[in-house]
Amino acid sequence: MSYGPMHRKEDARFIRGRGNYTDDVRLPGMLYGAILRSPHAHARIVSVDTSAAEAHPKVRAVITGQTLAGLNLAWMPTLSQDTQAVLATDKVRFQGQEVAFVVAEDAYSARDALELIDVEYEPLDAVIDARNALDPGAPVIRDDLEGRTGNHIFDWEAGDRARTDALFEQAEVTVAQDMIYPRVHPAPLETCGALADFDKVTGKLTVWCPTQAPHAHRTLYAMVAGLPEHKIRVISPDIGGGFGGKVGIYPGYVCAIVGSIVTGKPVKWMEDRSENLMSTAFARDYHMRGEVAATRDGRIQAIRVKVLADHGAFNGTAQPTKFPAGFFHVFSGSYDIEAAHCEVTGVYTNKAPGGVAYACSFRVTEAVYLVERMVDVLAAELGLDPAELRMRNLLKPEQFPYTSPTGWEYDSGDYPKALRLAMDMAGYDKLRAEQADKRARGELMGIGVSFFTEAVGAGPRKHMDILGLGMADGAELRVHPTGKAVLRVSCQSQGQGHETTFAQIVGQELGIPADDVEVVHGDTDQTPFGLGTYGSRSTPVSGAAAALVSRKVRDRAKIVAAAMLEASPDDLEWADGKWSVVGDPSAGRSMAEIALAAHSNLELPDGVEGHLDAVTVYNPPNLTYPFGAYICVVDVDPGTGQVKVRRFVAVDDCGVRINPMIVEGQIHGGLADGVGMALMQVMAFDEDGNHLGASFMDYLLPTAMECPSWELGATVTPSPTHPIGAKGVGESATVGSPAAVVNAVVDALGPYGVRHADMPLTPANVWRVVNGDPFRTDLAIP
Amino acid sequence: MRITVTVNGQPYTRDVEPRLLLVHFLRDELDLTGTHWGCDTSNCGVCTVQLDGVPVKSCTVLAVMADGHEVTTVEGLERDGELDAVQKGFVECHGLQCGFCTPGMLLTARWLLDRNPDPDEGQIREAISGQLCRCTGYENIVRSIRWAAEAGR
Numbered sequence: 056m057s058y059g060p061m062h063r064k065e066d067a068r069f070i071r072g073r074g075n076y077t078d079d080v081r082l083p084g085m086l087y088g089a090i091l092r093s094p095h096a097h098a099r100i101v102s103v104d105t106s107a108a109e110a111h112p113k114v115r116a117v118i119t120g121q122t123l124a125g126l127n128l129a130w131m132p133t134l135s136q137d138t139q140a141v142l143a144t145d146k147v148r149f150q151g152q153e154v155a156f157v158v159a160e161d162a163y164s165a166r167d168a169l170e171l172i173d174v175e176y177e178p179l180d181a182v183i184d185a186r187n188a189l190d191p192g193a194p195v196i197r198d199d200l201e202g203r204t205g206n207h208i209f210d211w212e213a214g215d216r217a218r219t220d221a222l223f224e225q226a227e228v229t230v231a232q233d234m235i236y237p238r239v240h241p242a243p244l245e246t247c248g249a250l251a252d253f254d255k256v257t258g259k260l261t262v263w264c265p266t267q268a269p270h271a272h273r274t275l276y277a278m279v280a281g282l283p284e285h286k287i288r289v290i291s292p293d294i295g296g297g298f299g300g301k302v303g304i305y306p307g308y309v310c311a312i313v314g315s316i317v318t319g320k321p322v323k324w325m326e327d328r329s330e331n332l333m334s335t336a337f338a339r340d341y342h343m344r345g346e347v348a349a350t351r352d353g354r355i356q357a358i359r360v361k362v363l364a365d366h367g368a369f370n371g372t373a374q375p376t377k378f379p380a381g382f383f384h385v386f387s388g389s390y391d392i393e394a395a396h397c398e399v400t401g402v403y404t405n406k407a408p409g410g411v412a413y414a415c416s417f418r419v420t421e422a423v424y425l426v427e428r429m430v431d432v433l434a435a436e437l438g439l440d441p442a443e444l445r446m447r448n449l450l451k452p453e454q455f456p457y458t459s460p461t462g463w464e465y466d467s468g469d470y471p472k473a474l475r476l477a478m479d480m481a482g483y484d485k486l487r488a489e490q491a492d493k494r495a496r497g498e499l500m501g502i503g504v505s506f507f508t509e510a511v512g513a514g515p516r517k518h519m520d521i522l523g524l525g526m527a528d529g530a531e532l533r534v535h536p537t538g539k540a541v542l543r544v545s546c547q548s549q550g551q552g553h554e555t556t557f558a559q560i561v562g563q564e565l566g567i568p569a570d571d572v573e574v575v576h577g578d579t580d581q582t583p584f585g586l587g588t589y590g591s592r593s594t595p596v597s598g599a600a601a602a603l604v605s606r607k608v609r610d611r612a613k614i615v616a617a618a619m620l621e622a623s624p625d626d627l628e629w630a631d632g633k634w635s636v637v638g639d640p641s642a643g644r645s646m647a648e649i650a651l652a653a654h655s656n657l658e659l660p661d662g663v664e665g666h667l668d669a670v671t672v673y674n675p676p677n678l679t680y681p682f683g684a685y686i687c688v689v690d691v692d693p694g695t696g697q698v699k700v701r702r703f704v705a706v707d708d709c710g711v712r713i714n715p716m717i718v719e720g721q722i723h724g725g726l727a728d729g730v731g732m733a734l735m736q737v738m739a740f741d742e743d744g745n746h747l748g749a750s751f752m753d754y755l756l757p758t759a760m761e762c763p764s765w766e767l768g769a770t771v772t773p774s775p776t777h778p779i780g781a782k783g784v785g786e787s788a789t790v791g792s793p794a795a796v797v798n799a800v801v802d803a804l805g806p807y808g809v810r811h812a813d814m815p816l817t818p819a820n821v822w823r824v825v826n827g828d829p830f831r832t833d834l835a836i837p
Numbered sequence: 838m839r840i841t842v843t844v845n846g847q848p849y850t851r852d853v854e855p856r857l858l859l860v861h862f863l864r865d866e867l868d869l870t871g872t873h874w875g876c877d878t879s880n881c882g883v884c885t886v887q888l889d890g891v892p893v894k895s896c897t898v899l900a901v902m903a904d905g906h907e908v909t910t911v912e913g914l915e916r917d918g919e920l921d922a923v924q925k926g927f928v929e930c931h932g933l934q935c936g937f938c939t940p941g942m943l944l945t946a947r948w949l950l951d952r953n954p955d956p957d958e959g960q961i962r963e964a965i966s967g968q969l970c971r972c973t974g975y976e977n978i979v980r981s982i983r984w985a986a987e988a989g990r
Contacts, residue, residue, distance in 0.1 A: 062928055069936030070924040070943065072871015072911035079870040162861075163854065244875045244883050244937040244971055295873065295883075295937030296971045328876040550935030550972045720931050723974030751880030751969070759962040759975040 057562035057569045060716035063555045064570075065548075074293040077248050078325050080263045085250070086115055088314050088324035089165035090307055091155040091172050092334065093147035096183065096405040096744020097194065098176035100143055100154070107171035108157060113164035116317050117172070118156040118310060120144035128313060130199075131279050134303055134521055135379070137208075137370035138199075139408060141306040147176070148196055148368035149407050150746050151333030156310035158322055181405040181744040182206060185342060185365035188402035196368055196403045206403040208370050213384035214359075214396035214461045222357035222394050226348035232432045235813045236421045238340040238365065238406070238738040240332055240748070241413035242756060243549070245295020247335055248325030251311040255319060259286045264308055265294040267301045268587025270545050271524060273579045275304055280312070291577040297549035298728075299412035300336045302373045302589050329749045336373070336409030337738055340365035341383075341421045345429040353439050355390055355448045360397040360425060364410070370401065371408035373589070374417045375519035375526065381411055381418030382510045384461040388426035389470055389508045389682060390448040395460040405744045414725060414789035416511055417590050427505040427794035428811065431801065435810050440487070441798065442478060442504045446471060449506065456775075463510060465680045466782075467772045468708065474506060476768050477684035477706040486688060494806060499691040501803025507791035509681040511783040512595025516674045521586060527674040528592075529583030530600035532561065532608050534667040536654040538647025540565065540572045542604075545585020546597040547577040551785060552717045553593060557601050559713050560779065564605030565646045566632020583670065591681075591783035594713070595774075600673035602778040607669035612649040614663050619644055619652050679774045679782040683707040687795040691803040696822030698800055700730055700761070705792070706768035710782035719767055722788045726765050729792025731757040733800070737815045840904035844869065845913030853900050859893075860884040862900035863910060871911040871940045875969075882968030885941030886910050892945045894967075911940035914947065922985040923947050932981030934972035941968050946982045955986055 068074050105117040120142040123129040130138045143154050155172050159165035180194045187193055188206040197203050223229060249264040260282055266272050269289040277284035294301065307324050314322035326335070342363040348356045364380060366372060374381040380399040387395040411417055430448075434441040449470040450457055457465040486502050493500045516525030531543040542561050546553065558572035565572075575581050585597060609629065616634035617624040620642065628637045635643030644652075653667050688702040703726055712718045735755040739747040748754035773780025793814065800816045801809055804824060812824045841850045844867060851866050863869045863886065875883035877896055884895040887909040914921040923946040926932065933939040942965060949956055949964040956964070961982045962975070970978060 063931065065936070066928045066933060069933055069939050070911075070920070070927050071915060072869070072940045074871070074936045076870075076873070076937070078864075078874070081868075163856070242971065243935070244881055244969060245873070245935070246875070294935060295875075296935045298971070328878070328881075550933075552934065716931050720934055720973060720977060723976045724934065724972045725974070727974035728971075750878050751876045752878050756969050756971070758966045758969060759979065760966045762975050764958070764979070765974060765976050 057559040058713050061555060061559060061569060061714055063552045064558065065552060065554050076245055076293045076295050077250060077263050077265050080250050080292065082252055082321040085321045085323055086158050086160060086318055087162040087165045088311055088322050089157050089169055090153050090310065090330065091169045092330065093143065093150060093152040093154055095147055095176055095178050096150045097148060097179040097181035097196065099146050099179060101175040101177055103155060104173040105155065108168040111164065111168045111171060113160040114157060114168045115160065116158040116314060118142065118313055118317065123313065126313065128280065128309060131304065131309060133369055133371035133408065134373040135370045139369035139371055141309045145199060149405050150744050151330065151407060153306040156314060158314040158318055183405060183740050183742060183744045185363050185402050185404050188404055196405060208366055208401035208403060209379045210398065210400050211379045212396065212398045215394050216396045218394040219357045219359050219396040223346065223348045226356060227351045228349045228436060229346060230432045230436045231344065231346045232429060232811050233344050234428055234811060236339040236341040236343065236424055237814055238337050239413060239732055239736045240337050240738055240754065241298035241300040242332065242754065243296030243298055243300055246326045246328060246331040247301060247305055247307065249308040249311040250321060250323040251315040252321040253312065253315040259288065260312065261288045261290065262308065262312060263290045263292060265297065265301050266291045267297045267547055267549060267589050269547055269577055269579050270584045271521065271586055272304055274524060288580045291547045294547065294549040298414050299338065299589050301549065302587065303336060303371060305335060328751060332754055333746050333749050334407050336412040337367065337407055338409065338413035338415055339421060340410065343425050345425050347429045347433050349433055353437055353444050353447050355392055357394045358387055358392055358426065358429065359395065360386055362397065362399040364399055364401040365404050365406065366401050366410050367404055367406040367408040369408040372410040373521065374411045375513055375521060377518060382416060383418040383422045385419055385459065385463055385508065385510045386422035386426050387459050387461060388423060389450060389506045391450050391454065392460055406740065414728060414786040416509055416786045416790055417513065419510055420790045423507040423790050424794045428797065431798045432810055442483060445504060445506050446474060449474065464677055465508060466677060466774050466776055468680065468682050469770060469772055470506065470682060473682065473706045473708055473770050474684040476770060477686050477704050480766060480768050481686040481704040483686065499693050499803040501689045501691065501799040503687040503795045503797065503799025503802055505685045505791055505794035505798060507683055509591065509787050509790055510678045511591035511681060511786065512675055512679045513590050513592055514675060514678055524586060526586045527672050528585030528597045528600050529672045530597065530604040531583050531670045532604040532668065534608055534646065534650045536651050538567060538571065538650040540567065541575060542572055542601055543575045543582045544597045544601060545582050546588040546593045548588065551593060551721065556713050556717055557598065560598055560601045561605050564602055564609060567646050591785040594781045595679045595777060595783040596673055596675055598781060599675065599778050600671055603673055604669050604671040607671055608667045611667045611669060612646060615649050615653045615659065616644045618657055618659050677776045679710065679777055681707065681709040681782040681784060681787050683787055683791050685791050685795040687799040689799040689803055691800060691821060693825060696818035696825065698734055698816055698821060700763050700796065702766065703763050704766045704768065705788060706770065707784065707787055708770040708772050709784035709787060710772060710774045710777065711780040712771065713781060718784050721784050722767060723765050725786060725788025726792050727757050727762050728789045730761060730796055733793045733796035733814050733816060734761065735815050735817065838901050840901055842903045843907045845909060855901055857900045859895040859898040859900050859903050863895065869910050869912050873937055873940065882941045883938050885944050885968060887944050887948060892948050909944065911943055914943060921947060922988045923950065923982065925988065926981040926985035930977050930981040930984050932973065932977045938968060938970045942970065942978055946985065949982065950986055950989060954989055
């Protein structure tokens with residue numbers, strides 16, 4: 056067995072400081088880039104004077120929007136069929152937008168030269184609050200787009216409106232709640248950057264860049280810049296965390312490439328933390344109104360949602376083309392609901408682009424938060440225990456595969472079992488008793504429950520593509536004559552441990568130790584095409600490809616083994632990591648023996664080529680649907696509004712666990728994210744569009760002090776569609792945990808009549824809520 | 838300015854700009870890229886090194902301030918081919934994922950164990966509270982440091 060806890064192969068380099076991140080790559084003669092950014096949220100550019108910067112003795116080039124316009128590169132396509140300015144030509148549309156790019160001999164001089172560029176702006180009124188974006192007199196942000204007279208991007212709906220509305224009209228009980236899932240940022244500790252090296256002689260462009268989707272980048276560079284694709288090599292080396300923020304192409308990458316073409320030297324650009332927080336992909340920013348219809352005894356019948364989605368100044372969300380709101384329409388969640396309907400309207404605002412990032416599974420995060428808050432609102436209305444209300448409505452095991460009211464086909468699950476396990480681990484009844492005692496003493500303790508169903512592993516090519524590129528992943532497997540293997544995959548780890556997990560998959564399938572399998576990834580010249588690592592898709596898609604390509608190798612090995620054993624392949628069976636004649640396992644041939652024979656002078660049947668190497672492409676038949684039950688316990692100080700997360704119990708079912716140690720690590724990290732989003736993290740703006748979270752002094756992330764010791768439990772319900780039954784887990788905890796924390800805090804504040812409060816539940820916000828004056832989290836100052 | 842800094846036991850003399858940050862001195866002048874750079878405001882701690890045995894955020898120390906002092910980076914933890922117990926602990930307990938915060942965490946962990954060979958969970962959490970990790974939720978970092986403490990007893 057190769058599955059099970061196994062120390063990571065990656066660790067040997069990381070613990071020695073021998074990782075190789077983009078900023079660690081150095082090339083001879085390398086120059087350094089820096090970006091001048093807009094101080095305004097919305098302003099017309101009157102003039103850009105670069106003469107003083109160009110006169111700086113260490114500056115080699117200054118590139119402006121006008122320079123790029125001359126190359127037809129001032130604008131680039133986004134991942135959502137929109138365009139985004141690489142360097143602004145006409146207007147700036149958010150604070151921090153890219154205006155000019157300086158290339159200098161060293162990084163400090165490049166920064167110095169930014170100060171020498173003189174840009175004259177004519178400030179314009181800005182649209183900051185998405186709720187004002189569609190006002191008749193609102194400034195038009197995207198006047199660059201032909202015929203655009205307002206800030207509306209799209210309307211989209213899912214589900215059955217008539218049936219849903221009918222159920223609402225007849226319902227015994229209905230509840231409604233407005234809520235904001237605030238704008239947050241994934242904030243990986245490594246910022247974004249690129250090192251571009253264009254070789255004029257060979258015409259080859261090499262780009263080192265921490266991208267989660269190296270192959271998509273290569274194709275997009277070819278499409279945008281008109282470079283032949285076989286002359287582009289994207290290398291994504293070690294990545295210092297991605298979380299969805301490193302999927303798209305940022306203007307700085309294009310600038311580094313142009314800088315290299317212009318100067319004939321390699322050009323490295325690394326953004327600083329403020330640039331990262333101000334300009335790279337934000338996440339969420341959903342203004343939601345949820346409504347639930349139910350019977351008085353707590354049977355949920357219908358749910359409907361209206362969403363106003365703030366997409367920033369350019370529609371740059373990264374999600375399958377068909378779904379402008381991502382997978383938000385999985386919002387009926389884990390419950391047996393008759394009908395559901397959602398309407399989503401996307402708008403432009405004068406804020407950075409993005410939206411789908413931060414371990415969100417294409418907006419399943421927002422969907423789960425919505426439904427899990429609504430269930431608690433309903434529980435409060437009905438006077439029912441929120442765990443009991445969930446138990447009454449959860450889908451039952453016999454209902455799978457289950458088609459949801461918005462068209463998803465959930466693959467497998469035993470939801471009540473997971474919730475029961477979480478309640479047992481938490482000691483739910485005891486906690487409620489403790490809470491009652493504390494309330495009697497005036498102390499605020501809260502217990503929050505959430506149950507989530509994830510939708511990951513995008514996806515079936517028929518339904519899911521990004522810019523026309525179907526979301527199927529390739530894999531290549533070579534088996535050397537001595538039985539050691541090299542797996543090449545298209546996805547790219549940002550810390551998930553693919554070099555270990557994928558080796559375990561191959562090892563399991565071939566009957567060889569995982570240590571004998573080398574995993575190559577992150578280099579487009581060395582790996583087959585695929586769409587990359589995000590949306591928890593590595594194990595569901597590339598992991599499946601790794602298993603299937605291994606089985607192809609095994610099938611090839613069977614023919615060789617048959618020749619070795621002088622038997623018919625039909626008489627062989629695969630057992631204990633060997634091919635043997637049925638009934639005679641002792642004479643079986645191991646993969647190492649077969650590999651050597653496959654490269655030898657052994658006579659093979661006609662038409663059999665020899666060697667064992669194989670290639671495959673995995674086009675998933677369906678998504679996979681991990682799920683879980685979370686329980687959070689908080690104590691709230693009514694005097695200060697401080698929330699302390701005392702306990703967090705997380706039961707996850709992600710199907711078969713290849714390496715449970717790595718799975719648990721993924722869950723730990725996601726839980727910390729959930730606590731951070733619920734209690735601390737928010738990208739706030741003032742009324743002029745000034746970014747109020749542009750450093751780690753203002754954008755607060757959880758430390759070891761805010762995180763409890765996580766208590767994990769597991770159930771295992773294999774996916775029936777995945778070749779090894781795995782479902783993916785990278786984002787489950789980020790999806791499921793914020794609602795548990797918020798539900799716990801709202802539960803704690805029950806004595807004050809609180810039914811809802813928006814994230815982040817900072818001490819100031821909790822204190823205001825307690826005092827009946829909640830503030831709007833999208834704007835810092837009411 | 839001409840400075841001499843002893844890094845991982847070896848003295849290095851360089852002419853540097855007075856404004857050069859220690860993190861850039863280590864990375865760009867000495868090619869010790871195990872020390873990372875993450876925020877510029879002393880919040881994230883991925884640039885943590887030991888200066889005369891005490892953890893500092895090297896993004897907010899000027900290289901000239903290290904003149905005549907001793908710096909230990911992650912590259913200096915392994916001695917004669919033998920990993921430090923904290924390095925082993927992080928492997929044993931899956932204390933790292935993307936690896937970006939790891940060098941800084943290791944140096945703080947080593948400092949903690951030098952002062953307190955048997956820290957409890959709370960003491961470990963407090964010791965690393967000036968450093969961010971976005972991957973592990975800190976759970977396995979705490980376990981890794983405990984592992985190292987027990988291995989050192």
